[in-house]
Amino acid sequence: xxxxxxxxxxxxxxLFNCSDQLDDDMSLIETNTVxxxxxxxxxxxxxxxxxxxxxxxxxxxxxxxxxxxxxxxxERKLEAQAK
Amino acid sequence: MRNxxxxxxxSCDLLRLDCERETARLTAFISEAVGRRLRKQGAxxxxxxxxxxxxxxxxxxxxxxxEKVLGLLMPEKDSHPDTLKLSRLVGESLGIKxxxxxxxxxxxxxxxxxxxxxxIQQIIPEYSSGWKWKISxxxxxxxxxxxxFWLVVQSPQGEIVKKRLPADSLLQIIALSxxxxxxxxMLEYHYADRFNYAVAGTSNLLESDQGFFVKLGDGAGDFxxxxxxxxxxxxxxxxxxxxxxxxxxxxxxxDIHPLSQGQDEFFFGLPYEQLDACLYGEKNGxxxxxxxxxxxxxxDRVSLIYRQLAHRRLINEYLSLPPLYPER
Numbered sequence: 001x002x003x004x005x006x007x008x009x010x011x012x013x014x015l016f017n018c019s020d021q022l023d024d025d026m027s028l029i030e031t032n033t034v035x036x037x038x039x040x041x042x043x044x045x046x047x048x049x050x051x052x053x054x055x056x057x058x059x060x061x062x063x064x065x066x067x068x069x070x071x072x073x074x075e076r077k078l079e080a081q082a083k
Numbered sequence: 084m085r086n087x088x089x090x091x092x093x094s095c096d097l098l099r100l101d102c103e104r105e106t107a108r109l110t111a112f113i114s115e116a117v118g119r120r121l122r123k124q125g126a127x128x129x130x131x132x133x134x135x136x137x138x139x140x141x142x143x144x145x146x147x148x149x150e151k152v153l154g155l156l157m158p159e160k161d162s163h164p165d166t167l168k169l170s171r172l173v174g175e176s177l178g179i180k181x182x183x184x185x186x187x188x189x190x191x192x193x194x195x196x197x198x199x200x201x202x203i204q205q206i207i208p209e210y211s212s213g214w215k216w217k218i219s220x221x222x223x224x225x226x227x228x229x230x231x232f233w234l235v236v237q238s239p240q241g242e243i244v245k246k247r248l249p250a251d252s253l254l255q256i257i258a259l260s261x262x263x264x265x266x267x268x269m270l271e272y273h274y275a276d277r278f279n280y281a282v283a284g285t286s287n288l289l290e291s292d293q294g295f296f297v298k299l300g301d302g303a304g305d306f307x308x309x310x311x312x313x314x315x316x317x318x319x320x321x322x323x324x325x326x327x328x329x330x331x332x333x334x335x336x337x338d339i340h341p342l343s344q345g346q347d348e349f350f351f352g353l354p355y356e357q358l359d360a361c362l363y364g365e366k367n368g369x370x371x372x373x374x375x376x377x378x379x380x381x382x383d384r385v386s387l388i389y390r391q392l393a394h395r396r397l398i399n400e401y402l403s404l405p406p407l408y409p410e411r
Contacts, residue, residue: 029229035398036230040250043231047249056247059221059231 002050002078003071009045010067014038024067039064046070052077093364093373095356100316102323106145109308113146116281116306123281123305125151127271130181132169134321134330135309136285140177141324142308143283149178153274157267159186160196161341169329176327182274186266195262202255206234206246213239217340218248218256222352237342260340264300281305288313289362293392294399302402313359353388365389 003024011017014033021033028034034042042064043054052074063073117123125147128140143152154174158166167183174181190196203210210216216236232248234256248256271282284304286296291310296302309317314335321331335355336343353361357378364374364385371385378385 029394032394032397034229037250037253039229040231040248040253044249044251056221056231059229061229 001071002074003067005049006045006070006074007067009049010034010042013041013045022067026067027061027065029061029065042070046074050074050078052081091369091373093360093369093377095360095377098313098315098359098363100312100319102320105316105320106142106323109142110146113143113306113308117147121281121305123275123279125153125278125280126283126306127153127155127275127278127280128283129267129271129285129301130154130156130170130173131285132166132173132330132333133335134314134317134326134333135287136170137173137326137330138317138321138324139283139285139309140173140179141321141326144177144179145324150180151280152177152179153278153280154179154181155267155271155274156181156183157186157270159190159263163336163343169333172327172329176325184270186263186270189266190262193262193266195259199256199259202252202259203234203236206248206252207236207244209238209244210236215340215342217342218253219245235342261297261300264297268300268303275305283308284310286310287317289358291403292362292366293395294402296402298402313363314355315359361385361388362392365392 007022007024010028010033011019011022014028015021026033028042029039039059043059046052047054054077058073062069064070113126117126126143128136128143130136130140140152140154154170154177156167156170156174158170171181200210200212203216214236216234219233219235221231221233232253233245234248234252235243235245237243268282274280275282282303282305284302284307286302286304286307287309288311290296290302291307309320312320318331357380360374360378363369364371365388371389372382374380375382375385
């Protein structure tokens, strides 16, 4: 599942696998889990792992600021690409 | 309660400094810090030609005497042409000894220029010698509290190419750029060792508070006489201390990248007068509406800036921490 892959990446990259510190709906920015560079690392992960091009205007909290939001964003993009 | 509310009203007068009193306080601090606490015989100041380092040097001269202050002029080949001219002017106006060290050969030896060119060419292959480049940050909005960055290059003919920076390239560019500030600080400590002097840090309050500095680079120093002052206050002190108008009337510039940056690319796109007001308001618990009224911005925008200031302070806290030990 997309969400599991996203969660695994974020846990490994930013939380040293401490899963008790991460909720799927938790804001990554407001909880200071991820800073601006970290957000760009998530974008690189999405682009490289799912072969998706993320546009500048798509770099919003709505698309990227929790595990569930990222997973939904990737799924929307994959669906759009498949059409 | 009404009294407290009244006290929470912002006015730009709150940032007005009693320059005579502050100068007396800071010169006493510098004398005490350098002579008694650090037990050094003078101070080294890296002079960039900007207001912060110029005021720091001027305060050191008042505190220690011109003969005990050494100014280092350390441009490199991408520095703005005014950098050396203005830093020389500061040294001459203060009557201090200055040493000129061109950083270019040191940075060249570190592989800075070649690696930076290769890094830029990975993103924009047409970039080559004679072109200029800079990093440009996105603005902040309510719908996006993080920043992303573009690499902007300009050909000799003036053509502009702009690409968003992936995380890895951004980190590489930051790491390479930090060579400049760390090399400067290395030279400052070299001359401090050579003359048994202390190194003056030149960070202002915004930089110090927000972590806008390079750890062990421009953030380092043995004493930091202006780290509590807002930029507008440093300009006030600069005029009081009699620094040349070319310094006190000059707009702030980062002078880090070869392609010059506009005011709109610094710190939330705000002139420093407005930014000082926001920082003061945020640090002192003044409602955003009050600051917004005083500086002519929307209250929502000031609230957003408050959030960003608090966020960056927290994210960058590690820059100001001493090393962590399991036991001491």
